[in-house]
Amino acid sequence: MPQEFKRQYKEILEQYTLRQTEHNLYEGQNISRQLIQKNISPEEVISIHKASLEEILPELPNDVWHSFDLLIEVMIRYGLALKEHEALIQKQENFRMEMELAANVQQTLLKTKVPDMLDLDIGMISVPAKEMNGDYTHFLHDDTTVGIAVADVIGKGIPAALCMSMIKYGMDSLNGAETEPTIVLDVINRIVEKSVSDSMFISMFYGTYDTSKSLFTYASAGHEPPLFYCAESNSFSELQAKGLLLGVISNVKYEQHSISLEKDDFIVMMTDGVTECRSKDGFIDQNTVMDIIESVRDQSAQDMVEYVFHKLEELQEFEQRDDFTLVIFKKK
Amino acid sequence: MNISVELNTLDELHIKGIIGGEIDAFTAPILREKLSDITLLEKIHVELNLTDVSYMDSTGLGVFVGFYKSVTAANGHLELTGLSSRLKRLFDITGLVEIMDIQATDKEVKIDETV
Missing domain, CATH: 1.10.1240.30 (KaiA/RbsU domain)
Structure with a gap:
């Protein structure tokens, strides 16, 4: 040669x-x-x-x-x-x-199945910005109750992904969907606080919906507040619940609140990938997000989350900076 | 994507820092490194002014929480000042406002809770 x-x-x-x-x-x-x-x-x-x-x-x-x-x-x-x-x-x-x-292993390991409930229409979308997703969604359910965890690991990439296995481990050790949200957060906070490094934290929202009472009970560990849409008044409000991020200190008091859902009311749970969207003209504010959601309120929960994702993707000119997760619970 | 971090040592127990620009996944490591240069003596008082921070995401938040934990471990005190309402909201949502010393900007911007 x-x-x-x-x-x-x-x-x-x-x-x-x-x-x-x-x-x-x-x-x-x-x-x-x-x-x-x-x-x-x-x-x-x-x-x-x-x-x-x-x-x-x-x-x-x-x-x-x-x-x-x-x-x-x-x-x-x-x-x-x-x-x-x-x-x-x-x-x-x-x-x-x-x-x-x-990334494949992570997906298989952390896979959660959207449950099929009689009274409740559930939609979910979770799209990572990079290979590994720093957002985590997990469902627990029995015949009448469905529990939903939405978490965002601060810090990205592989360490964040490993951190999520810990949440899953915590969730698996619980007593099913009926566990009180404050107890869920307390259990996971103790696990995370013991094992995670100083600059990694998790924000997590946990809610449980009882179909027999149409009651949604929730608590938050420093997570983006979900939006509640009331069909009768055609208006949104934030579901506030005080509570510190997971993994900062070991003893935290979490607030717990409940709200009843009427037909066509829905709850939008999300991570900051949704609220911290930026277009070239600046931030996409919450009102814009609410307008987008409201415009498709008559569609199924799954169609709604997909529409919101595509619409926000468009507004950001298809440059997704953060992991994006959106879950909608809509009373049938 | 830019960040500026200026640390002034008033005396060995009083540090005043001024941070400006954007704190996100790209610039947060720079901030973390600069903060880690501070020698955390017992009872140290660190004030970080964030008036000129135009954007911060959860990665930035992580840096401040990590630093807060180190300062607290040294029996010191960390104070964040000059936060815009947008930044303040991040500390409110995450519950950090309950444990950290957070001062919003002088013009008291009320956080819009009506939706």
């Missing part, structure tokens, strides 16, 4: 020493691309240059030939740097593949 390059290189060099045209220079550029592709090191190229020159201009003085030997020595480090660079590219590709694999 190098023989072939030697022949080609010699020809190009010969042409160029005869006539210094753009075309001949361009030939040189072309062959450099092939040399890189075939992993031929800079010092080898100079050896080829020297050998070719010996044939084309054999009468050059000895000093010139010696100078090439020095140049070859000088280029050896460059050759090594090039090899390192290639090894890094290969490594990076391996990392990328591992990340993809990890």
Whole structure:
């Protein structure tokens, strides 16, 4: 193979020493691309240059030939740097593949099924900004009650993803969907506070809907307040509940509130990927988000969350900066 | 995407910092690193002025909470001042306003709770 390059290189060099045209220079550029592709090191190229020159201009003085030997020595480090660079590219590709694999594992591990309830229409969408999702949604349910956790891990990427396994572990250790929201948050706060590093925190909302009473009971650990839409008055209000982020201190008092739902009322739970949307003209404010939701209030909960996502994606010119999660509970 | 962090040591127990620009996933590591340069002596008092912070997301919040924990561990006190209503809302929602010393901007902007 190098023989072939030697022949080609010699020809190009010969042409160029005869006539210094753009075309001949361009030939040189072309062959450099092939040399890189075939992993031929800079010092080898100079050896080829020297050998070719010996044939084309054999009468050059000895000093010139010696100078090439020095140049070859000088280029050896460059050759090594090039090899390192290639090894890094290969490594990076391996990392990328591992990340993809990890993202798949995460999805399988944390998968939650949207329950099918008689009285309640549920819609959910969760779209990560990068490979790994820092938002987490988990459903618990029995015949009459459905529990919903919406959490956002502050901090992104792999550490955030690992953190979510902890929430799942906490949720699995609970006594089903009927557990009081404040107890759910307290249990998970204790787990997270013990195990997470100082600059990683989780905001989490937990609500439980009892279909027999049409009652939604909720508590929040520093999470974006959900919106409650009242069909009768055609208006939105925030479901406020005081409570500190998970993982900051071990003993936290969480407030718990309840609200009854009438037909066509709905609750919109979200992460800050929804409220912190930015377009090029600034923030997309809450009123805009509410207007978008209201415009599709007659559709199914699933159609609603998908519409809101696409509409906000459009307003942000398809540049999603944060993980985006939206869940709607709508009373049938 | 820009951030400026200026830390002034008044004396070894009093640090006053002025932060400006945007604090998000890209700039938060810069802020975290600058804050970690502060030697946290026992009973230190750190004031960080955020008047010129135009944007902050939850990553930025994480940096301040982490720093708050370190300062508190040193029996010190951290004070955040000059928060715009938008920034203040982040500390309200997350419940941090209950445990941290947070001062909104002088012009008391009332947070819009009517929806």
